[in-house]
Amino acid sequence: MVVITTKKPVDEVLNVLKENNVKKIFIVSCGVCAALCQTGGEDGLNEWKEILEKEGFEIVNGLVVDDVCDNREMAKVLRKNSEDIEKIDAFVTLSCGLGVQSIVETTSKKYPSMKVFVTNNTEFMGMTERIGRFYMRCLGCGDCLLNETGGICPITTCAKALMNGPCGGMVDGKCEVGNYERDCGWVLIYNRLKAIDRLDLFSKLRDARDWSESGHQREVVFR
Amino acid sequence: MAEKKVYSKLGELLAKGEFILTGELEPEKTCDLSHTIQEAKEMAPYVVAANVTDSPLGIVTINSMAASHIIQKETGLECIWQLTVRDVNKLGIAGMIMGAHALGIRNILSLTGDHPNLGDMPETKPVFDLDSATLVKLVREMVDTGKINGHEIEHPPTMHVGAAANPNANPMEAEVLKIGRKAEAGAEFIQTQVVYDLDMTIEFLRAIQKYKVPVFLGIFPMKSYGIAKGFDMFVPGVDVPKDILAKWKSVKTDVSDKKEQKDVYDRLNYEFFKPFISELKKKGLLAGIHCMAVHYTRIFPKLVEVVKA
Numbered sequence: 001m002v003v004i005t006t007k008k009p010v011d012e013v014l015n016v017l018k019e020n021n022v023k024k025i026f027i028v029s030c031g032v033c034a035a036l037c038q039t040g041g042e043d044g045l046n047e048w049k050e051i052l053e054k055e056g057f058e059i060v061n062g063l064v065v066d067d068v069c070d071n072r073e074m075a076k077v078l079r080k081n082s083e084d085i086e087k088i089d090a091f092v093t094l095s096c097g098l099g100v101q102s103i104v105e106t107t108s109k110k111y112p113s114m115k116v117f118v119t120n121n122t123e124f125m126g127m128t129e130r131i132g133r134f135y136m137r138c139l140g141c142g143d144c145l146l147n148e149t150g151g152i153c154p155i156t157t158c159a160k161a162l163m164n165g166p167c168g169g170m171v172d173g174k175c176e177v178g179n180y181e182r183d184c185g186w187v188l189i190y191n192r193l194k195a196i197d198r199l200d201l202f203s204k205l206r207d208a209r210d211w212s213e214s215g216h217q218r219e220v221v222f223r
Numbered sequence: 224m225a226e227k228k229v230y231s232k233l234g235e236l237l238a239k240g241e242f243i244l245t246g247e248l249e250p251e252k253t254c255d256l257s258h259t260i261q262e263a264k265e266m267a268p269y270v271v272a273a274n275v276t277d278s279p280l281g282i283v284t285i286n287s288m289a290a291s292h293i294i295q296k297e298t299g300l301e302c303i304w305q306l307t308v309r310d311v312n313k314l315g316i317a318g319m320i321m322g323a324h325a326l327g328i329r330n331i332l333s334l335t336g337d338h339p340n341l342g343d344m345p346e347t348k349p350v351f352d353l354d355s356a357t358l359v360k361l362v363r364e365m366v367d368t369g370k371i372n373g374h375e376i377e378h379p380p381t382m383h384v385g386a387a388a389n390p391n392a393n394p395m396e397a398e399v400l401k402i403g404r405k406a407e408a409g410a411e412f413i414q415t416q417v418v419y420d421l422d423m424t425i426e427f428l429r430a431i432q433k434y435k436v437p438v439f440l441g442i443f444p445m446k447s448y449g450i451a452k453g454f455d456m457f458v459p460g461v462d463v464p465k466d467i468l469a470k471w472k473s474v475k476t477d478v479s480d481k482k483e484q485k486d487v488y489d490r491l492n493y494e495f496f497k498p499f500i501s502e503l504k505k506k507g508l509l510a511g512i513h514c515m516a517v518h519y520t521r522i523f524p525k526l527v528e529v530v531k532a
Contacts, residue, residue: 159338160309160349164356164404167335168416171460172393177338180459190397202397205404208313208357 002032003069003096004126004134005039013092013119014055020115022090025052027062028077028103030095035064036131039120040094048094048119060084068099074106090115097122142214148201150192155209157185163206166190230366230381231329232301233272237383237412237437242504243511244530245303245414245439246273246523250290252283256297259290263298265520269527272301274332274414274513281309281342288319292326303385304328307336312352313361317371320362324380332385332414333358333405356401356408359384363409385412388438390427391420391460399430406434414513417443417454417461421499428508437510440503444492444526446519447484448475467495485521493525500529 017025027048034040045062052059061084067073078085091107093099093116100118107114126134136156146153155161159169159177165186169176173187193202229235236243246266250259266273275294277287291302304323311319323331335355339347353361362384365371369379386405392398402413413436418424428438445451445463448471455463470491478484503509512530516522 159340160335160351160354162335162351162354164354164401166392166397166401167355168387168389169335169337169459170392176459177340187394187397190394190400194396199396199400203400203403205356205360205407207360208353211352 002036002126002128002134003098004123004136005034005037005096005120006123007039008119008121010051013117014051016117017052017057017090017092020090020117022057022115022117024058024060024088024090026060026081026084026088026091027052028068028074028091028093028095028099029062029064030068030093030099031064031066032068034068034095034099034120036128037134038131040064044094044119048092052092060088068093068095069102071102071106074102078106078110085111085114088114090117092117092119094119096120141209142218143210145206148204149189150196150198150201152185152189152192154185154189157183157188159185161209162186163208228381230383231272233303233330234383234411236271237510240510242509242530243271243439244269244523244526245511245513246270246520247276247513247515247517248273248290248294248302249276249279249517250285250287253285256285256290256293260294260297262518262520263294263300266523267298267300269523270300270514271511272303272330274303274305274515277305277307277334277336278310278342279337281337281339281344283342283344288323288326288328291323291328295327301330302328303330303332305332305334306358307334308351308353308355308358309336309339310347310350312350316353316358317361317365320365320380320382321376324382329382330385331362331382332387333362333410334387355386356404359386359405359408359410367409383411384409385414385439386410387416388413388427388431389416389460390418390424391416392427395423395427395430399427402431402436403434406436410436412437412439412510414439415441417441417458417515419462419464419467421502424503425506425508428503428506432508438508439511439513440500440509441513441515442496442500444496444514444516444519444522445471445488446516446522447488448472450519489522489525492522493529496526497529497532501532 029045030040042064049059091103103116124136127137139155141155158165159175166184170184174180175182175184193199227238248259275287275291278284287305291304295302333355339349369376388402451463451471474487
């Protein structure tokens with residue numbers, strides 16, 4: 001699984017740094033997901049060093065870090081580089097939204113005024129076909145239906161996330177959203193369930209999703 | 224078996240097994256419904272009820288519940304309130320159902336709704352908390368048990384609920400099984416998408432006969448060649464047969480007198496739909512006809528002849 005990211009426009013990032021009076025920067029670049037998406041890693045780090053230096057920012061340090069989103073890993077990085085951190089105005093992170101927030105959470109106690117900015121937009125939790133082709137196949141909804149839908153998720157493959165599709169927007173197996181270019185998720189499910197001789201599951205009337213446990217502020221805490 | 228409860232003229236005639244003609248009204252992006260009211264008045268003598276659309280194609284229009292209420296009040300024509308699950312969550316919809324009852328609405332058609340991406344407000348949040356089957360289930364729960372989620376409604380709503388079907392759907396079996404879910408949810412009638420292909424329609428209607436839900440066949444008599452061509456080009460999944468398009472085109476090119484043109488279009492519609500519908504009626508596959516040709520009210524006297532034939 002990869003958290004898929006895309007690059008924000010450079011000017012958007014530069015503007016936010018200028019607005020926040022940032023001069024001295026520590027770049028943290030994700031060596032895992034963002035590296036795979038070509039929005040982080042070593043190449044991303046070098047690219048952003050060049051961009052920022054050209055714009056007059058001082059790069060105090062720049063590191064590629066595996067698991068920017070792991071607070072333990074980030075805490076270690078911060079401990080090892082505390083001298084540099086004392087000198088900076090902000091972190092710029094080439095990661096997903098988790099990486100940004102991990103840095104905020106791990107730095108905010110010791111450096112309450114530390115600013116953290118991100119160069120990427122976080123798109124989705126993605127499946128990789130090959131580099132440069134990533135697809136949303138799971139939303140992490142917390143109530144997995146895949147055992148009943150032939151291993152194809154209606155929440156992500158149906159543009160309306162319907163529990164009882166296909167809808168009237170399906171034409172010849174294609175979806176009305178995106179000009180009939182993408183497959184209708186519910187037709188994919190129908191074809192799979194037919195292939196495994198379980199159309200009884202397709203015929204099942206499903207209740208609306210229960211959002212009482214799967215909204216926001218979710219946590220998994222088991223010890 | 225308990226006698227079927229009747230809450231509207233539509234429900235009453237359905238229960239009697241009468242062959243029914245319904246029409247369609249499409250309120251627009253306006254707070255003044257005079258055009259729609261005029262059309263409602265024109266079709267009222269011929270139809271049992273008329274659908275009132277809910278921002279079709281995701282293009283925002285006046286709210287369909289408000290429009291249904293006003294049309295009923297101003298014209299006496301019974302409305303079938305179209306409600307999509309696109310824009311409001313379950314909590315909001317449950318409140319609307321009670322509100323609709325309070326406003327005198329007694330028929331509802333449950334629809335998914337076209338995705339906002341298709342319309343003129345693509346930035347809005349698509350809701351789809353319910354879907355067209357679970358909305359049917361919600362209405363039936365509120366009406367039949369007088370409760371929502373087990374909680375008592377002091378004065379519960381009473382209304383009939385229908386759902387849509389698409390005989391043109393490919394793969395057809397997926398659509399048929401979906402109608403099974405809508406029937407299980409409690410749909411009391413089905414209105415179909417527009418059809419032009421008789422064989423396919425027969426195959427579909429036969430396939431859904433087992434669910435024992437009365438079916439209104441969706442038809443779209445074409446007012447002019449321009450309308451026919453536009454329908455063929457822009458309504459996804461429904462093709463107007465080439466010979467029909469050719470006939471309609473020849474009216475446009477060969478008949479110069481406008482009044483005569485109108486008469487010929489009306490006659491051609493009559494000649495196409497009469498045998499089409501009579502074949503399906505003969506086979507016992509229909510409970511009625513739902514005419515979706517908005518802004519073409521002059522066709523209704525002829526349609527009534529078709530329906531009664």
